[in-house]
Amino acid sequence: LAFRPLPVPQVDVRGFWGDRVDAVAAKTAGILYDRCVEARMLEQIDPDRPSTGVVIPFHVSDGFTASTVTTQMFWDSDWGKTIETAAYSLYRRRNPDLEKKIDAVIDMYGKLQQEDGYLSSWYQRIQPGLRWTNLRDCHELYCAGHLIEGAVAYFQATGKRKLLDIMSRYADHIADTFGPEPGKRKGYCGHEEIELALVKLARVTGNQEYMELAKYFIDQRGQQPHYFDEEARARGADPKDFHFKTYEYNQSHKPVREQDKVVGHAVRAMYLYSGMADIATEYGDDTLKVALERLWDDLTTKSLYVTGGLGPSADNEGFTNDYDLPNETAYAETCASVGLVFWASRMLGMGPNARYADMMERALYNGSISGLSLDGSLFFYENPLESRGGHHRWKWHRCPCCPPNIGRMVASIGSYFYGLADDALAVHLYGDSTARFEIAGRPVSLVQTSSYPWDGAVAIEVETEAPIAFTLYLRIPAWCRNAALTVNGKMVDLDAATSDGYAAIRREWRRGDRVELDLEMSMARLFANPEVRQDIGRVALARGPLIYCVEETDNGGGLHRIALPRTARLEARKEPNLLGGIVTLSAIGSRAEAKNWGGDLYRPEPPAAEETKLKAVPYFAWDNRDPGEMLVWLREG
Amino acid sequence: LAFRPLPVPQVDVRGFWGDRVDAVAAKTAGILYDRCVEARMLEQIDPDRPSTGVVIPFHVSDGFTASTVTTQMFWDSDWGKTIETAAYSLYRRRNPDLEKKIDAVIDMYGKLQQEDGYLSSWYQRIQPGLRWTNLRDCHELYCAGHLIEGAVAYFQATGKRKLLDIMSRYADHIADTFGPEPGKRKGYCGHEEIELALVKLARVTGNQEYMELAKYFIDQRGQQPHYFDEEARARGADPKDFHFKTYEYNQSHKPVREQDKVVGHAVRAMYLYSGMADIATEYGDDTLKVALERLWDDLTTKSLYVTGGLGPSADNEGFTNDYDLPNETAYAETCASVGLVFWASRMLGMGPNARYADMMERALYNGSISGLSLDGSLFFYENPLESRGGHHRWKWHRCPCCPPNIGRMVASIGSYFYGLADDALAVHLYGDSTARFEIAGRPVSLVQTSSYPWDGAVAIEVETEAPIAFTLYLRIPAWCRNAALTVNGKMVDLDAATSDGYAAIRREWRRGDRVELDLEMSMARLFANPEVRQDIGRVALARGPLIYCVEETDNGGGLHRIALPRTARLEARKEPNLLGGIVTLSAIGSRAEAKNWGGDLYRPEPPAAEETKLKAVPYFAWDNRDPGEMLVWLREG
Structure with a gap:
């Protein structure tokens, strides 16, 4: 029994999510387009203009061979997500100017597409001749996936099928290139994404071949002989010269049905599991389901922030060790929480289960939408659970994956209901x-x-x-x-x-x-498993699905000096004029006094404590007022 | 009224320090020589062998010009400190084999020295022609300084003057090259060290010119026009292309008498202040004394670990912000604590003051000798105050400054008494x-x-x-x-x-x-200034001059789960058979129970606590038994 999400245009949201969607429709969608243009992405895809060449320097080298990766390679994906955000926004709110601009982008892709259906602005315009030579590092199918998702969304929201047709042709070409049949490549993308996109394409077009191709990419991942080894050798490189050292990075270290630890790059992991869940749903494939349940257990019992953030480390943009959840240095990329929403929602395809829906809600209301300012104009890439005052929202990012990702998620929120x-x-x-x-x-x-x-x-x-x-x-x-x-x-x-x-x-x-x-909108103190050393002796406040934090603007500086006694009563108060209308939590706590401490750095007498009233706001809403410190896990005591 | 240290041979130590010195004499001294040879340092200084060329790749580039720095440039300093360690060890314990080897090293330096007195194995053998072109980055005078210290020590311990004569000639050459007189270079070293070395040389030779040169280097530091700017331009580089961005890195951002914050590379800072204290003592220079007191205040009230470790950041091997003292990632280089001992001991040159001596003792008994295993064979470069079990002593280090530094300090401990x-x-x-x-x-x-x-x-x-x-x-x-x-x-x-x-x-x-x-050997709980966010709600245990830590081998894993109630009684116990004979501290604490927690990562019920007996050992002795976790700052509660 498969449960499928309702298409975005079939759900009108109001209230909390209505405000969020309106911000995306009114601001974010246009901003995404403008920033893409400023970044010179339009020039890259427009065959009528000269190629920009390499605008963003390569930042990963493939061992001793050549430069390999620049974020410029992913520009098609930024367009895909920008189109998707625009699509849902246009449904929400007419915007002829934006629609015209997106139509023009689609026209460019139409012109750019090759006779055989192939379509990649990078490989056609910047590195011609290198098509399909490095799936491991270069996001070629990932870009296709995002353009497919954009095409589906634009069709659903506007009824226009031009991009859908373009991407169907490209998907046909990909299906001719990859697959189990003799003569086809046995590859898959280093950055998962096309799997879930092909499922969407299959559902909207009714063409089961796309579903089959998605299933092939999933089944083939991590099989031996390893495609990325062979591909590296084919381009004259040593497979060992892999910047990220282990194929755990892209979850191809073993076949997906044998995987039992959530590893590597967090966004890739979430996208893979999302695709797996879709295929498990569509094919009733219990071998996938069992693997997914194992992976879900692993993530949610060992490696997930209380905000629904995930992937603590900036080094691999991903997972480290069990129970390693540093708060101040948390990477917890916005895209990763968005990815968790994707995965959780697809687990619900196999039937209603609050285990998945509760976590989807946790990630939705906290670690994902924290990535977008209330007015829809500024973005977090990283979502730490503690800040000493230096972490603030960006207008844009050198790797601009998060802004359109949170944009499209919010604008399509109805489909998760x-x-x-x-x-x-x-x-x-x-x-x-x-x-x-x-x-x-x-x-x-x-x-x-x-x-x-x-x-x-x-x-x-x-x-x-x-x-x-x-x-x-x-x-x-x-x-x-x-x-x-x-x-x-x-x-x-x-x-x-x-x-x-x-x-x-x-x-x-x-x-x-x-x-x-x-x-009952219960208020709760949440405690972390004592194996999480960063949260020991600390408590997080929650009310309903919302995780709370304290900010300097409400509580003064030195948030680490605040402690909350276990017996302190929590009070919830509706504040209609604060942060667009929220419920705050407050309590009487204590604060270690710094000003009368004296000159010693260390001394045998403990610091004096003074009573303090602390006020907490929902985590998603932080850094929307005066910049300052922020803290989720309060000291107990 | 100047107080000068007694030369090492005039103080015989027994007991605690006797054991440490014996370990250095029996093991460390020989190990240092052997490791230098294994690293190919002997080949570099021996004019009768072909040059090795660059053995250790350059790791710092000077902007867009050439490669600039490799640790191989500092090999003369490693020899200097190795000679110094050997010298004090030979005094402690006859070792004809080692003495012969050191004599041979000295003979090589004698042969290598140029007619004009210049002596640098790097600039003579690896980069000839570049002499005095980059004092900022390349440690040229620093190397001279360490060889001078080695020469003084070898003379004091063995009565042999050959290296002392060699280094006096080199010092004469340096005095001819640098100084206030017209035609001389107005430079000084990017890594301070020669200042304090020249004071030693002046004291042992009675030649006041060396004292004057030391004073010149100190007075000239940070003056405008800035020598490092001019030097960079002279070699065709842009002064702004400086890897460490700011001259705070090497304490030449302003004249030393105007400095009031301890900044930059921690070892450099300590060596500079040591030289300043020597000159303040020798010249009765109160303008230096006032600056030193300011800097001392700044370090000891804002930026010093409770172990006497300093320099929290690996990025600049140095200081960051006030009260920023992370425990697990503490860099706290062994050399920096050794440098603090140097500085503190020299502040005592201006008269007895427990402010300095107490801190010297703190650094001696804790953050410095932690860098040497009890048997004298293994070394820490970094001295964190918390380890999850992955931090262990090295046989050697790619930048082997710490092993001979702690070796020479321990072997010369008598001179600090x-x-x-x-x-x-x-x-x-x-x-x-x-x-x-x-x-x-x-x-x-x-x-x-x-x-x-x-x-x-x-x-x-x-x-x-x-x-x-x-x-x-x-x-x-x-x-x-x-x-x-x-x-x-x-x-x-x-x-x-x-x-x-x-x-x-x-x-x-x-x-x-x-x-x-x-x-009275008081036991104490120490609390950190509440501005130190990493130590808030935590307590460190001390007894007399010793700071304690808990180790996994005594307390089981998950040290973060232990809490020590403020009311718990501390017990001291002499344990003659543990770690060479120590006093341990123990108390009844509590431990958050992990095993019955269940499957949730977060839950509304706090973890159960079980009573636990905790046992602490002196910090300096950690990682001398089974490898495992370690923690200085225990949770209170």
Whole structure:
């Protein structure tokens, strides 16, 4: 039983997510386009202009051979994600100027595409002749994947199929080039992405060959003889001269079904698992499912920040050791949390399970949208859980993968709300919104009224033309200590109705049926597994799905000097005029006094403590006011 | 009134330091020679062999010009320190084989020296023609300085003057090349060292010109026009193409008398301040003294580890920001703590002051000798205050400055015990030992009987042939809560007798006079200034001059999970069979339980705590048993 997300245009969001989407539509989408142009990306893809040549110097060398990698190689992917963000934004809010610009970009890609369908601005314009020579390092199929995702989104949002057709031709060419058949290359991309993109393309075009190709890339990954070894030798390089030393970096160290540790580059890992989950869903492939469950366990019990951030190390933009979760130096790339949302949402394709949906919600409300300023104009690449005051949002980044990634995720948030199966609808996320879908060919709409996540009361009205039987699955989040559910005013026995964290209501739904779910917005102190040495003796504050942090602007400097007694009462307060309207948490804590300490650096007497009122704001909203320190994990004591 | 250290051969140490010196004499000295030979250093200095060429690749480039720096450039300094270590070791313990080898090295330097006195194996054998073209980066005078120190030590220990004569000729050449006179270069070395070396040379030869040259190098440092700017332009380079960006790196950002922050490369800073203190002492130069006091304040109140380690960052091998003292990533190079011992001991040249002597003792007993294994065979370059189990002693290091530096310091420890003035002797350090010196031309000897630092009882017998009047200064350490002093059994009123942390006893001393000092070996919890965010909520244990740490081998893994309640009683216990005989500290603490935590990475319930007995050993002795975790700053609670 496969649950598929609703296409973005079928879900209108309001409230919390409505504000976020509006910011993307009003600001981010246009900014992405402008920054791409400023970075000279338009010149690269436009066959009517002279080639720019190498604009961004190579930064990785392939051993003793040549320069290999520059972020300029990924510019097609930046276009792909920018198109995708623009697409969802255009659906949200008409913008003829932006639409014209994107149409022009698409026209350029149309002109650029070769006779055989091949399409890469880098390999056609900057390094001609090197096509398919270095899948390990050069993101060739990754770029194709992002353009495919852009094409699907632009088609869904605007109805225009030009880019979809372009990318279908390119996908056909890729299918002719790679595959199990004799004479085809046995390769796959060093940076996973095309797998999940091909699934999207298959779903929107109905062409199962794309699904097959996605499955091939997944099945082939990590098989022996190793493609990246052979490819390196074919271009005259020593396979050992690999900048990142181990194929764990790109999750090709062994076949995917044998993998049991989340390793390497975090974004690549998330994209791979997302593709695997899609294929597991589409093919009912339990061997993939088992591997995914193992990997999920590994990530969520050993290597995930409490914010839903992941990949602590800047060195490999990825994972290190179990329980190694440094806060100040956390890399926790925005793209990685976005990738976790992708993966979690696709695990839900195999059926409603709050294990995945709770974590999707955690990453959505915290470590991913922290990457976008409230007004949609500034970006985090890294999302540390502690800052001494030097970490601030960027206008852009030398490797601009995160801005369009968070842009497209936010703009497509509606598609993460629901999973639709043949005779079931799962509600994964709550929030003021309207969804339209069909069950058994008949239109249904579902209206959520709620001020979630600030308040846990959710009213859901089902509208159908005629009565229709289906199961409505409602997530009961694990963080919620008390939940109550009524259907048309009649209490549902939640214990009996709930399995895997979802309450299932099967009935013949009629126009005006009303479901009321009351989720207690519990405040919580969260403690980390004592193996996490960076969080020992510390506590994080949460309310509902939101993780909180303290900022210097509310609490003064020297946040490390604050301690929160275990017995201190937490107070939640709605502050409509703060940060676009949030609920803050406050408590009476203590602060080690620095000013009367005296001149010694060390002394036998402990510092004096003074009472202090601390105020915490949702982590996603930090660094939207005066710059300063920030801290998630407060000292206990 | 200048207090000068006693030459090494005039102080015999026993007990704690006797064991350390014996390890250096028995093992380290020979190991240093062998490793230098293995590294091909002998080939470089031997004019009868072909040049090795560049053995260690250049690792710093001078902007867009040529490769500039390789550690191979400093090989003369490694020889200098190796000779110095060997010299003191030969005094301690005859070793004809080693002496023959060192004599051969000296013969090679004799042969290598040019007609004009110049002597640099690098610039004569590897980069001829580039002499005096890059003082900023290339350690040319630094190498001279270390060879001078080696020459002085070898002369003092063996009576052989050959190297002393060689280095005097070289010093004459340097004095002809650099100085205020017209036609001479207005330069100084990017890595300070020659200043303090020339003071030693002046003291041992009685040639005041060397003192004047040392003073010139100090006075000239940081003056405008800036020598390193002009030197760079003279070799066709842009002065801005400086790898370390700022002249703070080598403390030439402004004239030394205007400096008020301890900045840049930590070892360079310590060597500079050492030379400044020598010149302040020799010239009675209060303008230098005032600057040194400012710098001392800055270091000891803002940037010093509790172990006497310094320089937290690997990037510049030096200082970062005030109160930035990360424990696990602490660079805290062994050489830097050795340098602090040098500086502190030279501040005592201006008179007894426990402010300096206490810190000298702190660095001696902790952050410096931690750099040498108990058996004298293995070395730390970095001395972190926390290790997850991956930090271990090296046989050697690509930049082998630390092994001979800690070797020479330990082997010359006797010279740090006392300061001798015209009619006064200051006892800076306590420990079983015998010192011989002259006051007013008459021989005096002073025998300390003590098992310091394990016990604070110190008996001092003065032996003179005839009665002689002088002041005996005895340090009363600040860490000592109760001290009692008797002379020939008669109690001395310590409050009245003590100033600047030293009790002064002026009398006519006679053979058999006996001073008894009883220093309570206080155990202490030390707290860091709350501005040090890495130590907040943490406590370090100390007993007397020793800082303690916990090791995995005594306490099991997961040291971060241990907490020490503020009320827990500390117990000291002599353990004669542990680590060569030490006093351990133990207490009942608690440990956050990891094994029953369950599968969640985060949860609302705090971890359970179990009672645990923790046992701490002196920091200097860590990593001498089974490899594992180590922690200085224990969590409180």
